[in-house]
Amino acid sequence: MKKTNVAIVGMGTVGTGVARLILDHGDRTSRHAGRTIWLKKAVVRDLAKPREVDLPDGVVTDSLGDVIHDPEISVVAQLIGGLEPARTIMLQLMESGKDIVTANKALLAEHGPELFTRARELGRSIAFEAAVAGGIPIIANISQCLSANQLQSLEGILNGTSNFIVTQMDERGASYDDVVKQAQELGYAEADPTMDVDGTDAAQKLAILAHLAFGATVDWSDIPKIGIDNLDPADLQYARELGYRIKLLAVANLADDGLELSVAPTLVRIGTPLAEVRDAFNAIRVVGDAVGPVFYHGLGAGQMPTASAVVADVIDTAVGRTKLTFQTLEYFNIEQPPRVKLLDALTLMGRYYFRLHVANHPGTLAAIAAVLEKHAISIASVIQHENTVGAAKADSVPLVIMTHEASEGSAQGATVAIEALAAVTGPVVRLRVKD
Numbered sequence: 001m002k003k004t005n006v007a008i009v010g011m012g013t014v015g016t017g018v019a020r021l022i023l024d025h026g027d028r029t030s031r032h033a034g035r036t037i038w039l040k041k042a043v044v045r046d047l048a049k050p051r052e053v054d055l056p057d058g059v060v061t062d063s064l065g066d067v068i069h070d071p072e073i074s075v076v077a078q079l080i081g082g083l084e085p086a087r088t089i090m091l092q093l094m095e096s097g098k099d100i101v102t103a104n105k106a107l108l109a110e111h112g113p114e115l116f117t118r119a120r121e122l123g124r125s126i127a128f129e130a131a132v133a134g135g136i137p138i139i140a141n142i143s144q145c146l147s148a149n150q151l152q153s154l155e156g157i158l159n160g161t162s163n164f165i166v167t168q169m170d171e172r173g174a175s176y177d178d179v180v181k182q183a184q185e186l187g188y189a190e191a192d193p194t195m196d197v198d199g200t201d202a203a204q205k206l207a208i209l210a211h212l213a214f215g216a217t218v219d220w221s222d223i224p225k226i227g228i229d230n231l232d233p234a235d236l237q238y239a240r241e242l243g244y245r246i247k248l249l250a251v252a253n254l255a256d257d258g259l260e261l262s263v264a265p266t267l268v269r270i271g272t273p274l275a276e277v278r279d280a281f282n283a284i285r286v287v288g289d290a291v292g293p294v295f296y297h298g299l300g301a302g303q304m305p306t307a308s309a310v311v312a313d314v315i316d317t318a319v320g321r322t323k324l325t326f327q328t329l330e331y332f333n334i335e336q337p338p339r340v341k342l343l344d345a346l347t348l349m350g351r352y353y354f355r356l357h358v359a360n361h362p363g364t365l366a367a368i369a370a371v372l373e374k375h376a377i378s379i380a381s382v383i384q385h386e387n388t389v390g391a392a393k394a395d396s397v398p399l400v401i402m403t404h405e406a407s408e409g410s411a412q413g414a415t416v417a418i419e420a421l422a423a424v425t426g427p428v429v430r431l432r433v434k435d
């Protein structure tokens with residue numbers, strides 16, 4: 001039987017899972033590849049650090065040169081996170097004739113055009129199924145299975161850590177800090193979990209998907225994003241009372257004049273599929289003009305789900321499928337003009353949830369309603385619980401307002417104007433609502 005020699009660079013959470021799959025399940029991988037997938041080298045930074053997988057003698061090394069200078073190794077799973085040295089190592093590996101499989105979305109979102117251009121020049125491929133939504137085969141689906149469609153929209157939960165945190169806060173009343181720690185221990189979070197909770201990771205994944213799905217050339221940092229890092233448990237509670245759950249939603253919507261992109265905590269109606277996505281699961285709803293809506297659901301973070309995607313890419317690369325896809329097509333090709341432009345975030349339409357703290361006296365509601373009216377925002381419902389201190393009326397009360405559709409620009413303007421009212425104390429919480 002033929003053999004493809006593979007190396008792993010970066011033996012952390014994902015690298016360890018990839019080694020496990022290759023070493024423990026050679027029968028499966030060889031059946032699908034029609035050849036033996038052989039782990040020849042695993043490059044680590046620190047030889048003394050214990051690994052959670054038994055690597056055969058001679059596999060582990062701290063020298064990247066052992067891979068670069070070994071002409072028998074043709075595929076490398078590059079599983080170091082962050083930008084550098086990951087970028088330089090990826091370029092060095094490609095220069096030395098290796099095809100790449102990676103899970104590093106930050107690197108692709110930031111340096112995708114450079115890396116893919118170089119890959120094309122060198123006749124190499126870069127496969128990255130694990131970079132978006134972990135184990136869900138979304139890259140393959142968008143770039144191959146749905147290729148007969150003009151995709152119209154794509155919305156999803158793309159960050160497992162944030163979804164885990166929000167689920168645990170919502171369902172168990174867990175504290176934010178405790179659940180962040182737990183997400184790190186479980187191997188879901190990035191080395192710097194700020195990237196997960198502030199919406200960066202979801203925006204980077206959305207930029208990659210928007211490129212594949214719509215031909216948009218988007219700098220991820222141009223995508224308007226809000227994370228879950230300032231989410232108040234009170235909003236999870238009010239959302240539930242209104243029949244919603246809060247999810248960090250990434251949205252790409254193709255309009256007549258361009259592409260709307262955003263990442264934001266959003267109220268999603270309980271009972272709809274996205275609202276039921278729990279813990280580290282991700283989900284993506286894609287609508288194509290021929291196929292209609294398609295829904296993908298699965299684990300978006302964690303060792304083995306991510307390794308599942310990496311090893312599938314290793315097999316595809318070993319048999320030449322990834323080269324076919326990513327060498328010849330327009331993906332990350334800077335010579336291809338973008339097919340759509342990014343729309344101004346202020347024009348995006350949506351419903352809103354406002355929570356504010358207001359003085360408990362006559363005229364307050366009227367003043368707020370007047371501001372909303374001035375910004376052409378119509379109220380759909382209001383919650384204000386009776387609030388007393390003992391038998392006496394409390395001085396201030398929380399007020400929750402759900403609106404009908406309005407533009408992001410109007411909602412922003414109204415927020416500033418409401419915060420300036422004398423009857424309103426502290427900042428206004430404003431969240432998007434998905435119907």
Ligand SMILES: NC(=O)C1=CN([C@@H]2O[C@H](COP(=O)(O)OP(=O)(O)OC[C@H]3O[C@@H](n4cnc5c(N)ncnc54)[C@H](OP(=O)(O)O)[C@@H]3O)[C@@H](O)[C@H]2O)C=CC1
Nearest residue numbers: 010011012013014044045079080081103104187301302306
């Ligand atoms: N964890 C997950 O659920 C998912 C992760 N990803 C992506 O996969 C990539 C890896 O993530 P993950 O495994 O969780 O991260 P980890 O931090 O667990 O692993 C990264 C590994 O890379 C090693 N490393 C860093 N620099 C070098 C170097 N110069 N040479 C050799 N090894 C090096 C680190 O070594 P050391 O141990 O010494 O620090 C560490 O073991 C990231 O890009 C991440 O975004 C994608 C989808 C899901």
Ligand SMILES: N[C@@H](CC=O)C(=O)O
Nearest residue numbers: 159160161188190301
């Ligand atoms: N940190 C990421 C890991 C997968 O991409 C997440 O939590 O989704």
Ligand code: NA
Nearest residue numbers: 129132134136
């Ligand atoms: Na994936």
